[in-house]
Amino acid sequence: MHSRNKHRHGYDFQALCATLPELSHHLITTVKGNVSIDFSARESLICLNKALLMHYYGVKYWALPKDFLCPPVPGRADYVHALADLLRSNTQMALSSSSVKVLDIGTGANLIYPLIGQAEYQWQFTASDVNFEALKCAKAIAKANDLNIKLIQQPNTEHIFHSVIKPDQYFELTMCNPPFHASQKDAEQGTNRKWQNLKQKPTSTLNFGGQSQELWCDGGEKRFIKTMIRESKDYAEQVGWFTCLVSNKDNLSPLKLTLKKQQPKEIKIVKMAQGQKISRFLAWRY
Incomplete structure (x- = not known):
């Protein structure tokens, strides 16, 4: 894990x-004989x-x-810390700065990236999602924690940045954890593999939850990110770094x-390691 990741030494359950x-x-x-939780x-x-979020x-x-x-x-958290390094590598900006504006694409009901990004670096967040119920929950979280996070519903599932980035806006960073699977069937098969890895019988259709927009879209993550790349050209002067997680290295x-x-x-490919798992994000700037 990243050297600034507060979780790099494991969970202090006490x-x-x-x-x-x-x-x-x-x-x-x-x-x-170790203390843990049932991750299934x-x-x-x-x-x-x-x-974790409270502590x-x-x-x-x-x-x-x-x-x-x-x-x-x-x-x-690793993605957020890696973005801070990316930002500093080219702009020499301070890691913690309330002047840094970040756009989180597909923030979901959990609002996880803005919560971590504001706590660690005081960044200003705008977050979008296509799901009204997800945004309703995210808004409740932001309000309860007195956080100034602007939430926007993307009205068109075929678009990423269109209707979200306004003409007078500038973002130092955009970030995204895109839907991975190409169909609901693929998502359910992936879920079954996860349950098998946990050596557990499935107790739900989708592993640990997940709305359709969170888990799959037509064409999977490759098509989603290709759309993001093509639209990014329209906002070349309004964004410092575009970034997106890429789950499948073959993409x-x-x-x-x-x-x-x-x-x-x-163009950069930034790798992140969490134990034996290697994740990565694609970053580009104009």
Whole structure:
């Protein structure tokens, strides 16, 4: 994990339970004798996230409706810290600055990136989503925590930046965790593989929740990011760095080919490691 990631040394369950006593009801002892939670249990995951957000990021209120995606906080934090490095590498801006404006595409009901980004770096966030219910929940989280986060509903599922970035706006960064699967069937098959990896029988159709827009779109993440790349050209003067997570490394080559056609000034692939898992995001600027 990133050197500034507060979760790089694992979970301090004693400290987390002191912050949120409710978490103690979800603790288990693994076969190796370690204290943990049941990561196949959605309610345990939600409670762990609450404790992490309260303990490390000063979040007073965080709730997630049924069937919405429950994000892994440590991995989400890595993306935020890597973006801070990306920003500083070219602009020499201070890591923490309220003058930095960030656009979170597809923020979801969990609002996880703005919560971490504001707590760690005081960045100003605008967040968009196509799902009205997700934005309603995100708005409640922002209001309960006295956070000034601008939330925008994207009215057209075929667009990414259009209708979201206004003519007079400028963002130092955009970020996105795009839908991965190409169809609902693919999403359910992926869910079954996750349950098998956990050596558990499925207890829900979609692993740990997730609305359709969070998990899949026609053409999967490759088509989604290609649309993002093409639209980004229209906002070349209004964004410093465009970025997007890429789950499938096999998508990198075709995405880079699409990017080169847009003639950006610079393209970067930034890798992030969480244990044995390697994630990455694609970044470009004009």
